[in-house]
Amino acid sequence: xxxxxxxxxxxxxxxxxxxxxxxxxxxxxxxxxxxxxxxxxxxxxxxxxxxxxxxxxxxxxxxxxxxxxxxxxxxxxxxxxxxxxxxxxxxxxxxxxxxxxxxxxxxxxxxxxxxxxxxxxxxxxxxxxxxxxxxxxxxxxxxxxxxxxxxxxxxxxxxxxxxxxxxxxxxxxxxxxxxxxxxxxxxxxxxxxxxxxxxxxxxxxxxxxxxxxxxxxxxxxxxxxxxxxxxxxxxxxxxxxxxxxxxxxxxxxxxxxxxxxxxxxxxxxxxxxxxxxxxxxx
Numbered sequence: 289x290x291x292x293x294x295x296x297x298x299x300x301x302x303x304x305x306x307x308x309x310x311x312x313x314x315x316x317x318x319x320x321x322x323x324x325x326x327x328x329x330x331x332x333x334x335x336x337x338x339x340x341x342x343x344x345x346x347x348x349x350x351x352x353x354x355x356x357x358x359x360x361x362x363x364x365x366x367x368x369x370x371x372x373x374x375x376x377x378x379x380x381x382x383x384x385x386x387x388x389x390x391x392x393x394x395x396x397x398x399x400x401x402x403x404x405x406x407x408x409x410x411x412x413x414x415x416x417x418x419x420x421x422x423x424x425x426x427x428x429x430x431x432x433x434x435x436x437x438x439x440x441x442x443x444x445x446x447x448x449x450x451x452x453x454x455x456x457x458x459x460x461x462x463x464x465x466x467x468x469x470x471x472x473x474x475x476x477x478x479x480x481x482x483x484x485x486x487x488x489x490x491x492x493x494x495x496x497x498x499x500x501x502x503x504x505x506x507x508x509x510x511x512x513x514x515x516x517x518x519x520x521x522x523x524x525x526x527x528x529x530x531x532x533x534x535x536x537x538x539x540x541x542x543x544x545x546x547x548x549x550x551x552x553x554x555x556x557x558x559x560x561x562x563x564x565x566x567x568x569x570x
Contacts (some may be wrong), residue, residue: 526554
């Protein structure tokens, strides 16, 4: 990264955190998109972000949410239960500013995230009245639940157990829960502009994992396709910016990344023709 780009990036980060010492996910996403459009490498963007946040005592909402997610998994992966003390401990870790930091995670963001995490991962919480049921009613409720699933949710059942020609397979409730979690992660990575980097914590990694669990896209297929289209459109927009700036290598790089998500996209091929990247075409 040249000196001019580094100075620009440092000033851009200061403009985002200089007043409140808090870098929310949307602002970080914009910074990364603008930096990528200038040809700054992802590793350089991450390095400068980390150094500038340390310099001003500012925090990254994304990093704090990653820590909150780690703590929630730690407390709930074994028993799928989050008691009041565990929830308080997890929140204190991210809401209370650490040494040299002037802010913690926004409480509203933290609450929404915990609610979403518990819902997606099937985690029970202290104070959830539905979980304390008299033993005498268990059999009746189980029977009623079976009847409700059979009569009231036929379409959902068909989504999770679907016949696909000779290569038929079914998805268990655990498979669907895993896809829900992976999809939520993919959405968050897209919000953070982590489409392919870092490889182990990117939208592509989560989407590839979904493909392994559900190769035919039986569950949440339309939503996953829409997310992939969104990523492809983002890369095409970056390619357009590079093309407008006369950066042919950058243009080619962004379109190649778009193809990682949809290699057969006619939209990408049209852009390759428009930008003169396909050999023999202009």
